[in-house]
Amino acid sequence: MENENKELDQNKSRKKKEPKTGWKAELISWIQVLVSAAVIAFVLTTFVIANSEVPTGSMENTIMAHSRVIGSRLHYKFADPERGDVAIFVFGWQCPRCTAIGEGEDPAVCPACGYELGKRAKTVYYVKRVIGLPGDVIDIIDDKVYLNGSETPLEEPYLAEEMNQGETMHFEVPEDCYFMMGDNRNFSADARYWKNPYISKDKLVAKVLFEYFPTPKIIH
Structure with a gap:
């Protein structure tokens, strides 16, 4: 018991x-x-990958309009950007009231509508290709890109089509800055037309690695 x-x-x-x-x-x-x-x-x-949409056709045919891409944030922490990289970078700001977009640092007041931005401005990211490196001299002559006085134009197999803008332009890339252009040159509002055509290294967010929507593929 x-x-x-x-x-x-x-x-x-x-x-x-x-x-x-x-x-x-x-x-x-x-x-x-x-x-x-x-x-x-x-x-x-926040620290490893960047997810971005390409809303326009400025990077066609490499990246089609409305595609989404993934980039590595770590890449530019350990290596310098190289010519030919497709990169995500901070371009400027967008007003939440009138949706106006401006380049560079966001102002206190939106110049388009007078809205006091404070910290409410949306950061605008662009996706373009690195063409000019720090110290490069870039000449666009007869719709061809020439680097550092070369008589031979830059080979650009990624272009959607040859430029037909009839442009003659000259750029000198400052130290620690980069010159960015779209692959669809005839339909790209890129560094050729910005007030400040150079993107400082601290504005480069990530190197684009691949597209995941709508067609998964590696980006070169």
Whole structure:
């Protein structure tokens, strides 16, 4: 009889130690999973990868209009941009009221509508190709790009078509800056037409690696 009582006491003790299960435990488990996923996603998108949309046809046929691309934020932390890279960079700002876009640092007041921006301006990102490196001299003559006084134009197999703008332009890229152009030159509002045609290295966000929508492919 005494042995039976001891066994009953032991069973009761084990039951008390067993974890309680049910909908509360399952809910807590799901919350932990969701919080962990959110933290991982935040770290990835803030420090590792950049997700960007190309809204226009300025990079066709490399990247078609309305495509979405993924870039590596880490790439330019450990290496300098190279000529030919397709990069995501900070171009300027957009007013949340009138949607006007301006280049460079956002002003205190939107010059288009007078709205006080404060910290409410949206950051505008562009995707273009690195053409000029720090110290480069770029001449556009007869719709061809020439680098550093070369008599031979830059080979650009990625172009959608040859330029037909009849432009003659001259640019000297400052140190720690880059000159960016679209692959669809005849339909690209790129560095040729900006007030400040040069993008400083600290504005380069990521090197584009691949397109994931609508057609998954590696970007060269």
